[in-house]
Amino acid sequence: xxxxxxxxxxxxxxxxxxxxxxxxxxxxxxxxxxxxxxxxxxxxxxxxxxxxxxxxxxxxxxxxxxxxxxxxxxxxxxxxxxxxxxxxxxxxxxxxxxxxxxxxxxxxxxxx
Amino acid sequence: xxxxxxxxxxxxxxxxxxxxxxxxxxxxxxxxxxxxxxxxxxxxxxxxxxxxxxxxxxxxxxxxxxxxxxxxxxxxxxxxxxxxxxxxxxxxxxxxxxxxxxxxxxxxxxxxxx
Numbered sequence: 001x002x003x004x005x006x007x008x009x010x011x012x013x014x015x016x017x018x019x020x021x022x023x024x025x026x027x028x029x030x031x032x033x034x035x036x037x038x039x040x041x042x043x044x045x046x047x048x049x050x051x052x053x054x055x056x057x058x059x060x061x062x063x064x065x066x067x068x069x070x071x072x073x074x075x076x077x078x079x080x081x082x083x084x085x086x087x088x089x090x091x092x093x094x095x096x097x098x099x100x101x102x103x104x105x106x107x108x109x110x111x112x
Numbered sequence: 113x114x115x116x117x118x119x120x121x122x123x124x125x126x127x128x129x130x131x132x133x134x135x136x137x138x139x140x141x142x143x144x145x146x147x148x149x150x151x152x153x154x155x156x157x158x159x160x161x162x163x164x165x166x167x168x169x170x171x172x173x174x175x176x177x178x179x180x181x182x183x184x185x186x187x188x189x190x191x192x193x194x195x196x197x198x199x200x201x202x203x204x205x206x207x208x209x210x211x212x213x214x215x216x217x218x219x220x221x222x223x224x225x226x
Binding site: 004009032034041042043044045046049089091093098099100102103104105 | 116121152153154155156157160167168203205212213214215216217218219220
């Protein structure tokens, strides 16, 4: 059974810091991995999708990397801003399945 | 483009009562998903529809939960009777057919069972 872990559960940082969010998964037979953002009272928004054959994806100040063999992904946020405050979740999809398995998320607070 | 709509946004009920949630997906999206997100956890898929057919309901507690999508558009998720552990946010998402990696999520319904 696939398990997805995100540590720590919460992080509070001053504005401007470069951040690394971690995600680990137990079954390396994944099809892809996706990072989401969730704001209070709102649904999830997809940030980056990495296919199992890829090593990284970039979008603006965000960069996600994937090391499938070690069961790890990181989301790098450059020059953090208060608007980045949200909960970040990673989710993996197994090959042959349409089901996303989510981690518990990491609540990020960026202080001005 | 209008997003996924859900109602109500909040609901408080007592245990053993019934409750229903409604979801209107993005126009043209054939696939609809219902997730349960318990506080402090990630979303868990309850049921996935393709048009009005069920694709996956393996994690739906069928003794108390039911869902339908009669005309392949709107969907309703029902809980009867509710238990304390059903307190959660119920998220609805939709996607184009076969585009499971491009799900659009609604704001969710926060259910509190007392």
